[in-house]
Amino acid sequence: MSFRDIEIRTLGIVGSGAMGRGIAQIAALGGLTVRLYDTNQQAIAAASDYLADTLNKLAAKGKLNEADAHAALARIHAAGAIGDLADCDVVIEAIVEKLEIKRELFRELEGVVGEQCILASNTSSLSITAIAAGCAKPERVVGLHFFNPVPLMKVVEVIDGLRGDPAAGDALMALGRQMGHTAVRAKDMPGFIVNHAGRGMNTEGLRIASEGVASFADIDRIMREQAGFRLGPFELLDLTALDVSHPVMESIYHQFYEEPRFTPSPITGTRLAGGLIGRKVGEGFYKYVDGKQQIPDEAPAPATLPRRVWVSRSSAHAREEVFKLIAKMEANVTIDTGGTPALDSLIIVTPLGHDATTACVAEKLDASRTVAIDTLFPLADAARRTIMTTPATTAEFRDAAHALFAFDGVPVTVIRDSTGFVAQRVVATIVNIGCDIAQQRIATPADIDLAVTLGLGYPRGPLALGDALGASTLLTILRNMQAVLGDPRYRPSPWLTRRAQLGLSLTFDEAAQ
Known part of the structure; x- marks a missing residue:
């Protein structure tokens, strides 16, 4: 019999803390017989009481059929000794994050369970290969990483160690789905996908x-x-x-x-x-x-608008967006259309990845009157806008810019000079790391985006987010940040660079063709 033929009916769980309890709850609701073991018998009793209370409350609130709640509780059994896990088809450990303690547990389990029992680790940060190295049969050791709180976080990562049998991973993918979760597959690399x-x-x-x-x-x-x-x-x-x-x-x-x-x-x-x-x-x-x-209160926007506004020509698209916003707000502001700003004009720059200082120096502008606005996300329908000053920007022109871009009631955050503002640099970093996960073949593009949206609650996965904002735009942001700061943390991923150059989606994987 191989792991490909295994039928998982009985699940052992070692560790009755928050993770162990959560796994027991969804496993029992998925129709599995659960044996819950902990070296501390009082902890098992507390977990049993917690599970009974939780399932009964779900039934009382109408979120769970009362009969299903009672049936699930009947499938959860306290294990008085590790030997009580002998008939389990899978055992999941959810204990302390210490490599040698996990190895010791798995060595002990190998002497208890059957030859075809899969041993799974709920580790969030340790190598599955390293855990399996202490086992006589490392091929049956697989990562099965749930997120807290388990019943609400509907994703589970299945991680194959270097010596793992892919069929054991396949079995746990099916198990994750049986327990009502979306299962994603990852190679054994630090942090897996989500972390x-x-x-x-x-x-x-x-x-x-x-x-x-x-x-x-x-x-x-x-x-x-x-x-x-x-x-x-x-x-x-x-x-x-x-x-x-x-x-x-x-x-x-x-x-x-x-x-x-x-x-x-x-x-x-x-x-x-x-x-x-x-x-x-x-x-x-x-x-x-x-x-x-x-949350600390925000100061109200200043009231005094600038007399006139000059907008950088470095990006025709961004310049047009600023003009449209000003026109839409019907602010009583004169647009300065000169080739260079008039002596009393507020100067607006729209850098991607650069700071306000770099943008100002590149165009030989007066830094005391220069303010940058972030145009990565559309300005007209924004719930918030961000502007930043150079170190030389005066309070008068800073406040005038704040008043202008908050004229329609949208809150404005004023920040100090930063390569890539805030949103640009965080979003570009998120997308870039997602691209590197794909480049390293840790997971498929689809599983990367699925895991991140479900595990981190992001509005889109990193690759879909990169497509929505434009791979070439994000590549520009990263290259400009790296050029200004000289920091290798901003070097673009080859996955991003190549797809931006070829006009391909970041979700495109040539290996799947």
């Missing part, structure tokens, strides 16, 4: 904050309301908590041998040391009162 792709939002958001470009709240506002993400980087870090997310940042960085794209920030290290880890303790990047996030 790998998530580096873009978090590490770049932290880098922007560390450069003093904008406050945590302003960065989050821009990513939510201008770029369209459900959460900004600091809201997300508060939700996951730094005691979880900071070690993952460090682990992925070191596993990729200090890849610059994944460099952690001392901001999170310091806040972790100080106990400001997030929502669950009442304070992180934000304070929480009775569980409610306390």
